[in-house]
Amino acid sequence: MVVKLEKLTIEHVRDGVPVSLKALFNPARLVFRRKATWERDEAAQVGWISALKFRGSPPASLALDLFFDTYDAPDPASAPWARALVPFASVTRNAPHDVLDQTWAIERLTRPDRETHEPPTCTLRWGRGTLFCGVLAEADTTVTLFLPDGTPVRASVSCRFVAREALSRPADELHSADVAKKYTVQPGDTLMLIAEAMYADARRWRPIADANALGDPLRLTPGQVLLVPKLRN
Template identity: 45%
Template structure:
């Protein structure tokens, strides 16, 4: 039975057109670290007693999930193919055809660069066999070169990568989405007009519709507890 390899597919030239990253990971990571955080803020109340605290915690927002993993690259003993399974066995001479690992690490690092057609970095899908590990954008990547040939060619490296969740909808929508009917929204601590527009319309730039409907001249001046009319976008 052949050992499945972790693969990375990324958008290329157009949205949702995913292609395989080549060269990809040489060895599977030994761990996957998923992280998720939620922001809460205290809301202070009156009439506190030993049976009733002077505050309650109000939900603010959820940060996107992240996936952190370390990729390993080793061409020192590969001889163009194969090599030691984990890259951990001692090597006493470069295999025939040993080449730089820079091409492979550059390919991964390029996922954080802007695609000239998309005008943004690509969304990536990380899979291991039939299992989709994560869909997101590369937020951070650091390279460590561990072994060099006599001429300075790096032949062994690790890359620590952090991907941030992307839910699968366009980063920039061509269509403005709106509620079927006008709604009311009570402002919570930490709310902004742009954030409310992103949550209810799927478009941060639609905050102007909310400002106009509520006669708000300064979009920064909204207060917790304030009731806003959320108009339908026609």
């Protein structure tokens, strides 16, 4: 049985047109980052021990490296190589094109859209699953191979995507469970974690499940948008 190789794709909308970027090579690893912010509560200090007070969670992030190589995958539209560069070639070969033409498609995700005036929200998919939804916050391009004429033909782009919604609860909003909200599911989320972040009570997960008609509360899909209803007294 032949298993089809699935490529990671980055889906977004640019100037009102849906765009899907497919990775030339799949990343070797994915680094998901989640963080909770705590601070000392001096008012609750007992003896020499001060309590910790939860202040919220910054947006989740996903880091990955994308590899690009146009040396081994030349552009058929390019001009033929000068035979002086490849004296041993038995057939005429097309010149590899500038790899930065491909990396720019990724770097461009940090640039504002003409319609929305902000960078696009990206959905990263790999196979059947959705890996992450968020914006590209950083893209560092490193070129590692050049032709004799200086044309860059091999590069990697280190990307860091950040979710748009932060699980933040400022000090003056710690009891704001009486306001309906929306939340985008991230990898590793559970209803109990979401309830803890939004209601400050992990036991209040059932109102979220009921409001979104979740038949199986244990099955959440990254990128899924949930309505977080206000709590009734």
